Amino acid sequence: MYRFSNTVIGFLNLFSLLASIPIIGAGLYMAKDSTTCENFLQTPLLVVGFIILIISLAGFIGACFHVAWALWVYLVVMMLLIIGLMIITVFGFIVTSQGGGAQVPGRIYKEFHLQDYSPWLKDRVKDPKYWIKIRGCIMGSKTCAKVATWTPLDYLRNDMTPVQSGCCKPPTSCTYGQANTMMDQDPDCYKWSNDPNMLCYECDSCKAGVLESIRRDWHKLSVLNVCMLILLIGIYSIGCCAFQNTRRAETDYPYGHNRMTKVRPRWDFYWWRWWRDKREQLW
Incomplete structure (x- = not known):
């Protein structure tokens, strides 16, 4: 159960990483098209695609390779994304509350x-x-x-x-x-x-x-945003658990996937040990 959150975050970010590729491709394709209708969606598609790509890459590396700083970046950007999505959703409901014909x-x-x-x-x-x-x-x-x-x-x-x-x-x-x-x-x-x-x-x-x-499309998008917020908050909670597990692996606690195991040391064990010795010498 200890590594369950890391595994889940790793798979979720792998899927979202692959999903960002066609999104970016669609945005680049629209950039070459001169029709006005598609150009309206060009910039949002590219922005969303690159944000998903960066977040997914950071989360995948952090969860699968136990890189604490990558998970930290992942959680910070994810929090900003959740806050931004909340603002957009509330703003969308406010500006589309009038009308109807x-x-x-x-x-x-x-x-x-x-x-x-x-x-x-x-x-x-x-x-x-x-x-x-x-x-x-x-x-x-x-x-x-x-x-x-x-x-x-x-x-x-x-x-x-x-x-x-x-x-x-x-x-x-x-x-x-x-x-x-x-x-x-x-x-x-x-x-x-x-x-x-x-x-x-x-x-x-x-x-x-x-x-x-x-207004009608924005209402549909706002409902989708609410569902996405619930999903992102759930993923963010799992990511916090994965971050705690990764930080625990970098400590001297006697439990968890610790880098001090002699059978299979972590990839950054020797670098981390060298840095710790240098730091102790300086102090």
């Missing part, structure tokens, strides 16, 4: 309004540089092409994604071709165009639809 009478789909979302998300999506990239992503994904062939009956019985509802059609309340009605309508009614390259891509409803998609 409004049901359109007689329709299955919902419509979304920009003022319903958190100020942080609204400021982000109103940034022209950021919105140009999102707009290019939507146009490149051919999202609105699926709605272009719909009949009026399809609008009554089919559901839409938030992006389709906000970007591919004008607000349902808009009434075109009628006198003295345009002045009282939603401002997005003026921004709508039949041009496939225009549509309602500059409408606030389109930005709200994008935020709703982000």
